[in-house]
Amino acid sequence: MTAELPAPVAKPRFESGFLTPYAFITPALLVMLGGLLYPVIMAFYLSFYDWEIGRDLEDAPFVGMTNFARMMTDPQVWEVLWVTIRFGFWTITIEMTLGVALALLLEKPIRGASVFRTIFILPLMVSPVVVGLIWRYLFDARIGWINYYLGAWFGIEPQVWLGDAQLAFFAIVFTDIWQWTPFIFIIVIAGLQALPSEVVEASTIDGANWYQQIFLVKLPMIKSILVIALLMRLIDVFRGMEVMLIMTGGGPGRSTELLSLHIYNRAFETQQLGYASAISVLLIAIVFGISTLILTMANPMKSRADV
């Protein structure tokens, strides 16, 4: 006696119409081409012209690679690149260290954890402009609260935080740490709590002490999360500018002028649109390089569609 096998059902699926997926994709594709790719190409194009605000683009002389040649020897560009690298180094080092350390200390699930998590993401949700305003107020030389408490608690003389090159740099690093350490903390704690508990238990049974457990078991297992978090922060360092624009405008001198902010200042303060575009091309190249790194490590959409 044999059971009747159901006849294999032909699966007329999504691809029944060959063009259907393209119809679903085209609108989004067009907007991204027009809103992201076109400006990038336009930046390349403009970088070959000596174009300034107040001059028609048709009248702008074609200058070939002059803008790029100028960029390579422009001490200002090198200076802001160095500021950006230093800013990236300090913020990312401190944020990663603090965020990972706190996540390791506080990874055990406890009651009320969700309340704390809600509070921790608040700094991330606040508009960068508002973050800049708040910290500009706190760091204010005359009425700022930071000067007040430094004086009241430690007897430190009032400092002109945003008017001194080194102090201003410290101020923007500090602000960034306030805003972004919670991001690392939350990502890492999510990764730690997703670890299979057997592995950690096994290492305990095998007699691993706490630092062996952290450095030989836990951290290696969340390595990919750490690397991606780090690279995402690195991209942000090259994208960010709003907080500095509000707090210091890039000054004093160029001590807090990140690369993005420099492009903005070049374009709209000194009004050299063509030259600013050339620096944009440099920025695109840097961000492109870091993105490629991220993509080779993890692209969640790379896995083929499982239909």
Add this chain to the structure above:
Amino acid sequence: MNNDAFRQLWHYTALIILAAMALAPIWVMIATSFKDDILVQDGTPLWFFFVPTLDNYEYILTRGKFDRYLTNSIIVACASTIMTLLLGGFCAYALARTDFRGRNLMANSTLMVRMVPPAVLAVPAFAFVMLSGVNNDLMVLTFLYTALNLPFAIWLLFGFYKQIPVELEEAAIVDGASPLQVFFRVLLPLMKSGYAVAAIFTFRIAWNEFILALLLTGRKTRTLPVGAAGFITDTGVEWGRIMAMGTLIVIPPLLFTFFAARQIIAGMTAGAVKG
């Protein structure tokens, strides 16, 4: 006290200190927005106990152009959120469900354009508006914000679509539903939380964005962040008023956080943890 209770006590203490550090600056803004200029200029930190005043709010709500800024911000943020969800949803669906030619290219380039720095867009967008003579600033802004948000929305929604079993759609197709019917009738109801996360992230970016809005908007089309920054003048900063403005700007993102913290965290960690 036994060891476990001690550990818990220590744990909570640490968390409370950290929470206070995250909250304090935001509270300083809110408190300052309720102070008159004499209190602000005094420079003594008053956290809770002072005579509050609504003067700052009264000023910005009645004498500034707050209503216009607010309208502009709402238009741009809502329009770009709707556009992003609509176009991004279609695109993510196709990426999650079919293996068409060029799929990998599309997936990779979507992530790539996600990283384009806003500063790079500034000059070309400015050039476009100047050369084309398009004088609808809000439309240009909406378009740019949609473009900026699409990659992340597609990425996020892709993950949510992946979690829905294909069999559901197959059943609908066998029953004779068209692709559009499958999308709207079968998938959309299951994708509610995915779209909610994408909407929060998109709205927040559009609501908070400053640089492009500063460059592309004129007197009548300014958005809230541009309006707030306008209180910084060469003669000084009107702190009470600016903090009142800041507090009002922060209200929608804060509301999102309180009502959808879990989804926001899911969205933030999606990139790193699932990858």
